[in-house]
Amino acid sequence: DGGITQSPKYLFRKEGQNVTLSCEQNLNHDAMYWYRQDPGQGLRLIYYSQIVNDFQKGDIAEGYSVSREKKESFPLTVTSAQKNPTAFYLCASSSYGSGTISPHEQYFGPGTRLTVT
Amino acid sequence: DAKTTQPPSMDCAEGRAANLPCNHSTISGNEYVYWYRQIHSQGPQYIIHGLKNNETNEMASLIITEDRKSSTLILPHATLRDTAVYYCIVNRGGGTSYGKLTFGQGTILTVHP
Numbered sequence: 001d002g003g004i005t006q007s008p009k010y011l012f013r014k015e016g017q018n019v020t021l022s023c024e025q026n027l028n029h030d031a032m033y034w035y036r037q038d039p040g041q042g043l044r045l046i047y048y049s050q051i052v053n054d055f056q057k058g059d060i061a062e063g064y065s066v067s068r069e070k071k072e073s074f075p076l077t078v079t080s081a082q083k084n085p086t087a088f089y090l091c092a093s094s095s096y097g098s099g100t101i102s103p104h105e106q107y108f109g110p111g112t113r114l115t116v117t
Numbered sequence: 118d119a120k121t122t123q124p125p126s127m128d129c130a131e132g133r134a135a136n137l138p139c140n141h142s143t144i145s146g147n148e149y150v151y152w153y154r155q156i157h158s159q160g161p162q163y164i165i166h167g168l169k170n171n172e173t174n175e176m177a178s179l180i181i182t183e184d185r186k187s188s189t190l191i192l193p194h195a196t197l198r199d200t201a202v203y204y205c206i207v208n209r210g211g212g213t214s215y216g217k218l219t220f221g222q223g224t225i226l227t228v229h230p
Binding site: 004035040041042043044045048058088090092104105106107108109110111113 | 149151153158159160161162163166204217218219220221222223
């Protein structure tokens with residue numbers, strides 16, 4: 001079945017440690033995204049990538065890093081510089097459209113709930 | 118991208134139509150209206166999108182006013198499984214805003230028996 005896989009579902013880390021969240025998709029989508037969600041809030045965009053070996057900062061990129069070495073994979077590293085890393089992290093992907101056509105559907109993974117103490 | 122305004126919560130009886138409003142008075146001509154929903158502790162799910170015309174798919178209908186300043190998502194026969202947070206999003210195609218969906222706080226729809 002095609003879809004997006006995020007692992008693990010729950011992740012616990014000590015403060016000061018870097019942690020990498022996994023995101024894999026087998027939908028052959030060009031674009032991938034990372035969002036963060038805090039309790040009772042909407043999603044906020046951290047990073048996005050439209051093509052392999054290229055990515056752009058979203059609205060809240062500070063304290064995070066990403067890589068896009070393969071089309072299928074877009075891992076997110078939460079660094080020790082992120083002041084409030086405890087959150088629900090969601091990865092998404094979409095098909096690439098032309099420059100004037102908006103992607104009409106983003107597919108989301110099940111999310112990783114990160115707790116840092 | 119245009120900002121959207123949604124009521125924080127709504128209730129609906131099971132089997133009845135759920136009508137979720139969204140205001141987007143600053144929408145520009147090339148911006149689409151998207152609806153997503155998020156069931157508790159899961160990733161959001163795409164529902165429907167539209168530009169100018171009303172749209173219908175197997176999940177819902179989208180009614181966009183003629184001036185495009187507001188829209189309504191209609192779930193024709195709500196079930197308990199439709200209880201979720203519903204997000205109305207306006208997004209411009211292409212350029213630096215490609216794919217950058219801005220999620221507000223959405224509307225919490227509760228479907229009760």
